[in-house]
Amino acid sequence: MAETAVLRQRTRQERPAPPRKGGLPAGLLRTARPRQWIKNVLVVAAPAAAGELFSRHALIRLALVFVLFTACAAAVYLVNDARDADADRAHPTKRHRPVAAGQVPVPVAYAVGGALGLLAPAAAAWLCGPAVAALLIAYLGMQLAYCITLKHVLVVDLAVVTTGFLMRAMVGGLALGIPLSRWFLITTGFGALFMVSAKRYSEAVQMAGKAGATRALLTEYTTGYLRFVWQLAAGVAVLGYCLWAMEEGGVPHTSVLPWRQLSMVAFILAILRYAVFADRGTAGEPEDVVLRDRALALIGVVWVAMYGLAVANW
Secondary structure, eight states, X not given: OHHHHHHHHHHHHHSOOOOOTTHHHHHHHHHTOGGGGGGGGGGGHHHHHHTOOSSHHHHHHHHHHHHHHHHHHHHHHHHHHHHTHHHHHTSTTGGGSHHHHTSSOHHHHHHHHHHHHHHHHHHHHHHTOHHHHHHHHHHHHHHHHHHHTGGGSTTHHHHHHHHHHHHHHHHXXXXXXXXXXXXXXXXXXXXXXXXXXXXXXXXXXXXXXOTTSSOGGGGTSOHHHHHHXXXXXXXXXXXXXXXXXXXXXXXXXXXXXXXXXXXXXXXXXXXXXXXXXXXXXXXXXXXXXXXHOHHHHHHHHHHHHHHHHHHHTO
């Protein structure tokens, strides 16, 4: 009887999930992962840091860059789901994805993903300049290589996901011709690595004794190694931010307080608060961690206010 129950369970998992209502357009939209689009708000990072965010030209250009980067990310998701459709059908959760469930045919997913992957860089070259187009092409190439093979390579998988966040933070500066500070790049890069490795660590902790419950590569990492990575990344991110704040801030002449330097306190508190969830093994998607914890969200608001006052030189 036990063998029969196992066989039934396996059959249910391998059977495609019934398609959800809404048809093909709704399925394509779900495959594009709208919840993940919040990550693309990072395109405003460099202009905000440089205090060049609120001109009409900047807002229009950044909105366009956001749409183009979102199109590139959607292209990657579509191609990835089309490629993994067979494997997803055997997964208890992923089998509900539109491509695996049959709501979006595999050829359609490939076609729409390919079209977005071609049109977005072309539009960027025409509307935003060759630098933005080149970055989008590099992002697409790197992410597709990740879907095909790099996600199975130790350490490289962490570097690729981190670089994707860094590219989001860079593209806004490239679109507006803003020079990118080396400390800004270091802080952003290692801050992203901190969150990515904290998420991997949390997944590894939660899947202990449950082989096959999540990405296979996690079985190759040890929790001790992933803890080392997120702790190292947190330390470098804090150091980079402090050097950035001190270098860019200088001694204020017209502002009431040295807001940029004071913002270091809020930044460090945010890292320490986020590390609580990483240490517990509950640091999932970064946006979920921030929105779920009121204290962390409040610290983030305080940091934004301090940095805004520094940029405004109040």
